[in-house]
Amino acid sequence: MPSIEAQGLTKRYGGFTALDDASFKFEGSGAIGYLGPNGAGKTTTLKLLTGLARPTAGRGLLNGVDIGRDPKRALWDVGTVIESPEPYPWQTGQRTLEMVAAFRGVPMREARAKIEELASELDLPPLDKKTGALSKGQRQRVVIASSLLSDPGVIILDEPTSGLDPAERIAVRNILVKLKREHLILMSSHLLSEVTEVCDRAIFINHGKILLNETVENIAKRAVDTQVDVEFAVPIHPDQLGSIAELVRSVVALSPTKLRIDYSGHSDARPEILKRCVAVGPVLSYASATLVLEDAYLQLIGGGVAGANHLAED
Amino acid sequence: MTHSPVSDTEQFEVALTTQVRSYLSTYRFWAMLGLVLAIGGGISLYLAARGAGFVAHHFATATDYIGAILGFVAFLAIVVGAFFGGDAISTDFGTKTGYYVLAQPVKRSVLLSGRYVAAFLVSSGIVAVYYLIAMVGGVGFFSFGAVPWASLGLSFLLALLLTAGVLSFAFCLSSLSRSPAIGLVITIIVLLVGLSIIDGVVTAFAGTSSLWFSILYAADAISGMVTQGISGTTPPVWQAAAISAVYTVGFAAVAYVLYQREET
CATH class of the missing domain: 3.40.50.300 (P-loop containing nucleotide triphosphate hydrolases)
Structure with missing residues (x-):
């Protein structure tokens, strides 16, 4: 073998x-x-x-x-x-x-x-x-x-x-x-x-x-995903997402139809954000802004050994 | 993988043929061959053009003629040895070729010996061409029977041993250099200039001309045994052979150890 x-x-x-x-x-x-x-x-x-x-x-x-x-x-x-x-x-x-x-x-x-x-x-x-x-x-x-x-x-x-x-x-x-x-x-x-x-x-x-x-x-299970990209079928202004303000840290418009939402990373928040986005307009896609390994890489390499322990023990 | 392991001997053949092909693809091989043909062939053609009388006037016997021609052999053996050994090892560590070759399942000793034998075959091939020219001239200008075959043959064997010694020395220097070009230049300078200076200094200060440690000293016997006879050379044939053999074995061993230890 x-x-x-x-x-x-x-x-x-x-x-x-x-x-x-x-x-x-x-x-x-x-x-x-x-x-x-x-x-x-x-x-x-x-x-x-x-x-x-x-x-x-x-x-x-x-x-x-x-x-x-x-x-x-x-x-x-x-x-x-x-x-x-x-x-x-x-x-x-x-x-x-x-x-x-x-x-x-x-x-x-x-x-x-x-x-x-x-x-x-x-x-x-x-x-x-x-x-x-x-x-x-x-x-x-x-x-x-x-x-x-x-x-x-x-x-x-x-x-x-x-x-x-x-x-x-x-x-x-x-x-x-x-x-x-x-x-x-x-x-x-x-x-x-x-x-x-x-x-x-x-x-x-x-x-x-x-x-x-x-x-x-x-790694995917343990990684803390804190950003999602949402693509709408129609142009959306970040102000229209007032209803999810308490769930997110910031919203950045990547294009008229695409927004990047920075949130706490808590697992309950993500489906809730999607639900409220759907209420704002038709959603074409909803995905992590970064790759799983990118998140882990940034936490580990950026945070050194402390980051590694955090990721391994989570 | 289902392929059965290849023996060291088979891998040696691969390393050998690869290295021979490598030499044949270089300008330096063809330049050296061209130089030998130009010098040896040029002299022969010039003498042939001037006629038998001219040859007889300058060379009383075939021995004189061949001895004079072979005066260039020591220099030739040293130059070809340096040319074909000076970058044999540094190529692996001075370029990214080592990452390719040394990651193959081949013992470094097998790679090294394949390259060494290839360098020896190519170098001695060029030396042999020069001897051939000297021999043909001897037969042509004098007669078959007039050629000192025994001393000529022994001289050729000593030239091959000297070439092997120079190659080992060059491989050893090559293993100390990280740049193939610099390794080649250093080898040529050390062999042609450095050793001459050392010989001169030792002769002057120690007051002896018996330089038992010097391969340049040993080289004197190559043409000497033709002109002065096998038993009348300085250094004696046995000493020249011993010096060359010690260089061959000793420096090859050092080159092997250095090549084994070298990291990419």
Whole structure:
């Protein structure tokens, strides 16, 4: 069964602690989002897990194999994209992928068929071009393809859609959603919408410390949602919402038909606000103003460890 | 995944062929090959154009001719070794290539040995072309029987050993640099200038010309064993071979340890 495990992973550079006693374990299939601001320790964790850096303390295990002791066996069933890697610039895309296939023991006939399949799914650039001549986004897609080439059980991705245009991001996202059914994916990302769409679980990290490791579903339950966007079928002025004044903190017009309502976040208030909005005019949509993970992210990263405790204990 | 693990040997072959292709795609390989053909071939063509009398006037025997031609080999072996070893490791850590290559399920020792053998094959190929030119000239201007085959063959083997020693030294320096370009330049400067200065200083202050620690000193035996005979060279052939072998093994070991420890 695919697994990813960090046991007290710690990385210090002189007096600076980039990662402080990080521990987690995931098994089976699914996707885990690894979230945090720049410099939080996300890439450091992924580098330690894939053997690109050595931990000061602790260890990383991939499929039960200690990466520090036997990196070849640990990485055997693992595809990685760390730090927007660059294949050899003088190699064509085809050769780049075939080299990875050869390193990973994929028979060449099977590899070529898989490359064709990935070329179609990821809209890969012409593979007879040297990778050094490709744009950043094109190269990134080749790299993502190479991480999927051997159909690994574990996939570790560091900002996988970085440098991709919106259409390319959607293509990669769709592949990840499909892959997570049978594979275990750990991906860092700045894009909360991406993590929301792809991941079943999220880890929040800041200042090298893991603040929260929870399913997206539970985060949604615990997150305190304080803003809703209401879209009416006809133009509405905020003054028309006088009847809900005691329930809300503020109302801002986003457009003639769309209002953002800031309220206490209490669970009883939300249906009541909707009821009174419907009384004012026909409501087309009524939804949280922010994503669940955005709320959690802001509470955690903005509020530091205290925020994490609050979210975890609520 | 259902694919069975690949042996280190098979992965070594992949690393080797990839690196050879890498060298063949560089300007420096074709420039070095062009230089060797221009120098060796140019001299041969010039002598051929001037005629047998001219050759006989300047070179009494095939040994004289080949010895003179091989005077360039030591420099050539050092330059190709520096060129093909100077950025072999720093490429992984000075660019984002390391994130791609080192995250593959391949032992670093396998990657390193594949690259080393590739660098050796390419470097020794260029050195071999030069020997071939010297040999063809010797046979052409003199006769097959006049060519000192034994000393020429031994000289070639020593040149290959020297090339391996220079490569190990270059790999070692390369592992200390984060920039491929800077690593390459530093390797060339250290090998061609730094070691010469050290040799000169030691000779002046210690009053000895037996520089047992210097690969440049060992290089003198390459053409020396042709012109002075296998038993008459300075340094002796065994010492030149020993120095080259120690460089080959010693610096390769240091390069291996540094490559194992290096982080991206």
